[in-house]
Amino acid sequence: MKKKKGLNRRAFLKKASLVAAASTLPLNLVEVVWGKEEGEKFTFACISDAHLTHIKGTKFVRNFDEGLSKAVAEVNFMWPRPDFVVFGGDLAQLGKKEEIDHGLEILSKIDVPIKFVIGEHDYYLDLGEHWQEKVSKLYYSFDHKGVHFVVLNSILTYEDWMKKWPSAEERMNQMARLDNPQGSPFMVGEEQRSWLKKDLARVNPETPIVVLSHSPLYKIFKPWNFWTDDAEAVQEILSPFKKVTVLHGHVHQVLYNQIGNISFLAFMSTAWPWPYPVSYTQKPNMVPKMTVFMNRADPFHERDGTGWSYVDLESGRVIHHYQLWENQPRTVYFDQEVGHPVDSKYQDPDKRIPPQEHY
């Protein structure tokens, strides 16, 4: 992985030096060197699903603290520096102020801006009150080097489910479970969908769009809430754009898909990996066929199946570099020829890593 990263970095630096040289040339020549079609290349890092868990007083679950701290340290070693960091949600485990504040303290060591996405574990205790006060808005958009970014709060759910619990703690506990028959599917909701329509109305369809959400904005497996109920309606709003990528947290695994014009790629968790529902439940589900599964996490390595990632955005397309601790690093990029994301090494079935065996 280091090698791959080095190559990309070198290519980036070569490009950067061309631009530096071009800056002394007349403007029309600059456009030839830094063609409009190619667009500007840049890098951002992604950290997600830290699940910091408060025990009592100043005590937190050590392993999850260390996972987030390790990602922060590695991001701080990136050179050139990433333009910004995306945090993909689930900073807390049970939405407590202590957990969110503790996460912010660990993340404060990062010296580039952080764009925050809220996860269900951050939301369902106080419905995002502390998050909005201390961390970020729940949904917003921004532009960066020719790319339009949209952050959504995709973990909302139905009003009647919200009202059925005797306390905020109970509501949080219910939403925190993975395989909960009493759970309720996520959704973006009408208010945000109409905001999204308005936000995108001012954006040229040629502009690359990157949507950051916590839940996948498509439907994988409802019993685990790998699911967004109004995904099709959100996808429809994104349909006029040529280059659209959704980057999401929540699933804690390498996962990628293509639906129409939209590429989907998941972030890793710094806390623990989830199994793939197809391998674990043997029930019908829609794990994307194109995804090369990450190797089975080794339960005897507390870091296996966890990690972080960085994204090179080139010509509006995402090249996603998974930094998997105790496992093979992976790069998943958009392949123009096949029209969907592919793994740079393991997409060909003959080249896949054989599953680990544990004794």
Ligand SMILES: [Fe+2]
């Ligand atoms: Fe999570």
Ligand SMILES: [Fe+2]
């Ligand atoms: Fe989540």
